[in-house]
Amino acid sequence: MIWAAFRLSLLVVSVATVIIAVAGTALGFLLAKRDFRGRELLDSLLTLPMVLPPTVTGYYLILLLGRRGLLGRYLYALTGWTMTFTWEGAALAASVVAMPLMVKSARAAIESVDARYEMVSRTFGKGEWETFFRVTLPLASHGILAGVVLSFARALGEFGATLMVAGNIPGRTQTMPLAIYEAVISGADRQAMYLALILTATSVAVVYLTNVLTRARKTA
Amino acid sequence: MLDVNIKKRFVSGGETTFSLDAAFTVEQGITVLFGPSGSGKTTILRAIAGILTPDEGRVGVNGNVYFDSQGKINVPVRERRVGIVFQDYLLFPHMTAAENVAYGVREGTDKARRARALEMLALLGIEHAAGRYPHRLSGGEQQRVALARALASDPAALLLDEPLSAVDVRTRARLLEEIVDAQRKSRIPFLYVTHAPADAVRAGDSVLILQQGRIVQRGKPQEVFNAPASARAARAVGDDNILAARVVEQRAAEGITMVDSSGCLLATYYNALPVGSLVTLGIPADDIIVSRERITQTSARNLLGGTVKRVIHDEEKVELVIDCGVDLKVKVTGQAVEALGLSSGVTVYLLIKASACHLLA
Numbered sequence: 001m002i003w004a005a006f007r008l009s010l011l012v013v014s015v016a017t018v019i020i021a022v023a024g025t026a027l028g029f030l031l032a033k034r035d036f037r038g039r040e041l042l043d044s045l046l047t048l049p050m051v052l053p054p055t056v057t058g059y060y061l062i063l064l065l066g067r068r069g070l071l072g073r074y075l076y077a078l079t080g081w082t083m084t085f086t087w088e089g090a091a092l093a094a095s096v097v098a099m100p101l102m103v104k105s106a107r108a109a110i111e112s113v114d115a116r117y118e119m120v121s122r123t124f125g126k127g128e129w130e131t132f133f134r135v136t137l138p139l140a141s142h143g144i145l146a147g148v149v150l151s152f153a154r155a156l157g158e159f160g161a162t163l164m165v166a167g168n169i170p171g172r173t174q175t176m177p178l179a180i181y182e183a184v185i186s187g188a189d190r191q192a193m194y195l196a197l198i199l200t201a202t203s204v205a206v207v208y209l210t211n212v213l214t215r216a217r218k219t220a
Numbered sequence: 221m222l223d224v225n226i227k228k229r230f231v232s233g234g235e236t237t238f239s240l241d242a243a244f245t246v247e248q249g250i251t252v253l254f255g256p257s258g259s260g261k262t263t264i265l266r267a268i269a270g271i272l273t274p275d276e277g278r279v280g281v282n283g284n285v286y287f288d289s290q291g292k293i294n295v296p297v298r299e300r301r302v303g304i305v306f307q308d309y310l311l312f313p314h315m316t317a318a319e320n321v322a323y324g325v326r327e328g329t330d331k332a333r334r335a336r337a338l339e340m341l342a343l344l345g346i347e348h349a350a351g352r353y354p355h356r357l358s359g360g361e362q363q364r365v366a367l368a369r370a371l372a373s374d375p376a377a378l379l380l381d382e383p384l385s386a387v388d389v390r391t392r393a394r395l396l397e398e399i400v401d402a403q404r405k406s407r408i409p410f411l412y413v414t415h416a417p418a419d420a421v422r423a424g425d426s427v428l429i430l431q432q433g434r435i436v437q438r439g440k441p442q443e444v445f446n447a448p449a450s451a452r453a454a455r456a457v458g459d460d461n462i463l464a465a466r467v468v469e470q471r472a473a474e475g476i477t478m479v480d481s482s483g484c485l486l487a488t489y490y491n492a493l494p495v496g497s498l499v500t501l502g503i504p505a506d507d508i509i510v511s512r513e514r515i516t517q518t519s520a521r522n523l524l525g526g527t528v529k530r531v532i533h534d535e536e537k538v539e540l541v542i543d544c545g546v547d548l549k550v551k552v553t554g555q556a557v558e559a560l561g562l563s564s565g566v567t568v569y570l571l572i573k574a575s576a577c578h579l580l581a
Contacts, residue, residue: 114310116306116310117310117312119269119271119297120304120306120310121323122296122297122298123269123297123298123300123302123303123304123370123373123375124298124323124324124325124326124373125298125299125326125373126298126323127298134323135312138312138314139312139313139314
């Protein structure tokens with residue numbers, strides 16, 4: 001049970017972190033650099049999962065993407081697949097719940113880059129993509145990396161929304177936080193402790209690694 | 221050739237807070253855009269580079285139209301061949317000096333870009349700094365890297381926005397020479413924004429005086445500083461006469477250094493500079509005494525004869541432009557003008573103390 005939960009958590013969190021890093025940075029860029037109607041509305045909407053109880057977020061996800069959901073029904077009709085009770089559902093739930101941390105960090109990091117650097121890049125004939133990847137992103141990398149770490153940690157600890165969307169099926173959707181809960185209520189104290197220690201060690205290792213990496217960058 | 225005609229109004233709460241209306245052309249060479257802060261210098265640079273869109277007008281470089289309000293043309297920044305060197309250089313902190321310059325190169329393989337970058341760094345005498353990150357460079361080195369990077373992008377015109385304001389006084393003169401040198405080699409127009417008259421006189425082939433969004437005078441550097449055309453121009457350039465001069469004789473025993481400015485000999489306080497050194501002098505217009513008679517028994521070390529060229533009335537003060545071989549402006553009271561009968565063509569003598577001839581950095 002421990003090993004299965006650990007492997008599943010790793011898979012779910014890895015997928016969620018990639019989704020969050022890419023989508024969160026893109027959304028952060030959009031909110032920081034593009035002036036469009038409804039910009040602050042979009043920001044508020046993206047922040048919602050941070051303030052809503054995770055079970056509520058999970059409930060909305062079911063309404064939206066469940067088998068009979070607003071969009072989910074078409075997805076089911078087209079592909080025969082639905083996210084409920086799958087590890088993909090767990091990854092999605094973790095992504096949505098942890099996304100606000102990434103979007104907020106990325107927006108702040110990108111906004112803090114002096115726009116004149118980008119202007120200088122354009123005077124050298126560089127387009128928006130090259131300017132973003134070679135100037136904006138490296139200059140915002142500290143904040144973006146911090147956002148990735150924060151959202152990784154948040155995704156790793158995700159419980160409520162995951163339970164709502166993917167359930168608690170050992171070996172299929174039972175991630176570590178869910179396994180700890182089950183171990184505790186079923187009196188498997190030793191298992192609960194091991195799981196808690198693994199979770200703690202993973203979190204400490206990630207935070208430590210990030211600190212080392214950012215420090216190495218600073219002194220480069 | 222840089223062809224500029226820009227109109228831009230800044231409105232806040234229904235009221236026009238600032239309006240810019242400037243038209244000029246810049247030929248090959250260094251043109252200094254001089255004016256007090258808030259006169260619109262930076263706005264002009266931004267409009268030329270395409271960072272800011274004018275309300276009306278035209279911007280063109282070498283016959284290529286970058287902006288034309290009538291023709292509805294507005295070429296984006298990246299397609300204009302206009303380089304900018306900012307006051308704080310804006311070197312990319314995550315790239316080495318060589319990488320910064322290579323980033324400026326528009327075309328070629330990575331290897332070719334790097335080779336070109338090293339060539340540009342060598343041209344400005346900082347190849348030793350190629351592998352260093354900007355925070356490991358001195359202000360002067362950063363300035364040179366920024367200049368190398370801008371020139372590496374092969375611009376049709378280069379804009380410099382107070383590029384020496386963050387450099388210490390001693391490095392300043394040398395960097396100024398390097399900028400002049402870089403212009404002579406690249407043979408493109410440089411538009412150099414500054415509010416330091418000494419820089420303008422030293423580097424400028426011609427000077428544009430900007431005051432409250434309008435070009436109020438244009439001409440050779442000394443001419444615009446020492447012979448203002450109007451009260452507005454006089455206000456924009458400030459109170460100092462600015463002279464480019466050369467040390468011709470040292471009289472250490474008398475505490476005097478003799479300098480020559482376009483044939484006009486002046487005594488200044490002693491300085492230890494070698495004979496032949498180029499210097500810039502500032503003489504406050506308030507510190508010059510005008511006399512109708514040739515007074516010789518005086519402590520003032522300089523007595524210059526000349527004729528009144530122009531009389532400019534500005535509120536209670538009057539500014540006279542006197543031609544003594546070089547033009548000098550002198551501030552006097554309206555009462556003095558009447559009492560001495562000062563008007564165009566009148567012969568006068570100027571008394572200037574050696575201590576009033578300041579050596580500018």
